Every structure is written in structure tokens, then in C-alpha cells.
Amino acid sequence: MLKGFEHVGMTVSNIDKSLNFYVDLLGLKLTVRRRGQDDSGFEFCFLDAGNGMLEIMGPATGALQAEDVAAGRSGLRHLTFCFDDIDTLYRRLEEAGVELVEAPREAYNRDIVDKVAFCRDPDGILIELCER
Template sequence: MSGLLGFEHVGMTSRDAEATIAFYCGLLGLSLVLRKSQPSGELLFLDAGGGMLEIMVPANADLNRSRDVLPTDAGMRHLTFAFADVDATFEKLEAAGVAVVERPRDAHNREMMHRVAFVRDPDGIIVELIQRAAGR
């Protein structure tokens, strides 16, 4: 029978496997489930609990930093991860020198989220940290 089984992964490109693993696994708590060398570079799969990040680190590539998607453009604007305590997670990231986009605040969409904050990963991708609304 065909039918949706669930969210699988988002494909990304990174400039630095070690910095990416340190950020997503060391600071955010994702799990490295596959790290594989290939002729075209290195492939990483990081498990976030409800889906994964598939990250390609091209061999010998001088990649540009990620560019933000403007509100007037189609595209993916940010990745979002849920935490039990956004403020505590944010403090940990800020102490580690992670680039801050927006400090923790109450969410606008209170039906879905209680608190939010925004930071950047090592490649400049915006990462949203959320604390879910009660009952979610």
C-alpha cells in the first residue's frame, strides 16, 4: 500500500564536515548515523529524531557561504528544531560563539510555539530554535 510514512530528510551542502558535526551534533544534540567518503566528497546523515539532515561536503570545493532566502523569493528560509528550553539552549550556543540572528522571545504563533530564537550554522544557514506550545 502506498502512503506517507513520515518526514525523511532535508538535503544540504556544507563547506566543513567537522564544523557541521560539532554544531548539529555537539551543540544541538543530533546524532551522526552515517559518515561516508565518496569520490565526490563526504556524505553525512544526522538524525534529529523526527527526520534527518543529509549533508554533502564536496571534495576540493571552495563553496560560498549560504545566502538567505528573501521573503519575496521562494525557497527554504530556515531549519527548525524543538527544545524543552529555548533560553537554556540559546545560552549554550551563544557561549560557544554561534552567530546570533535573534535572541529568545515569545513566539508570534502561540498556538504552535511558546518561545523562539534564531542562530546561524557554520555555513550561515538560519536555524530556528523553538519551544513548543503547551499541549503540542
């Protein structure tokens, strides 16, 4: 029987930059930070998003920027996090120099959320900010 959503894992180019974005700016909680047990030099972290976790893994060699999923191609399009006030958060992200994609607006799927906005994380992954 399903108990719930556990986590999404993704590769990042720089753990510290990603922690700054996800923990310091978005407010996820760092629960685990470790180095791999082999000699590859990778590091991984688990970040608590309240109702699921985000696992970020940084290879010692870094990683290329993410690419958006092309129309007609399978893949993850974005990660969505829910907040009390995305207008205030959006201004904070702007002040921090985060790449902004779309300012807060009324959601198309109003039966689920009220407002949405979009930005990119340090690796170019599209992040949706929503407000219920």
C-alpha cells in the same frame, strides 16, 4: 500513503564544523558518515533529529556561504529544531561563539510553539530553535 517526513539534504563547506554545530551543540545524532564512491572527494553524513533526518554533504572543494532567501523568492527560509529549554541552549551557543540572530522570545504562532530563537549554522544557514 505518506509515512512521514524523511530528510532534508544540504551542502556544507566543512563537514567537521557542521558536525560540531549540529551534533555537539544542538544534539542531533550522527548515524552515517561516508565518503562518496567516486573520485570527487565529497563526504556525506546523516544526522537524526528525532522525527526526521538532516543530510549534510561536503564537497572536497568546500562551498560558498549560504544566502538568505530574498523576499518574493522561493526557497527554504530556515531549519527548525525543537528543544526543552531554548534559553539554556541559547546561552550555550553564545558561549560557543555561534552567530546569534534573535534571543528567545514568545512565538508569533503560539498555537504551535511557545518560544523561538534564531542563530546561524557555520555556513550562515538560519536556524530556528523552538520550545513547545
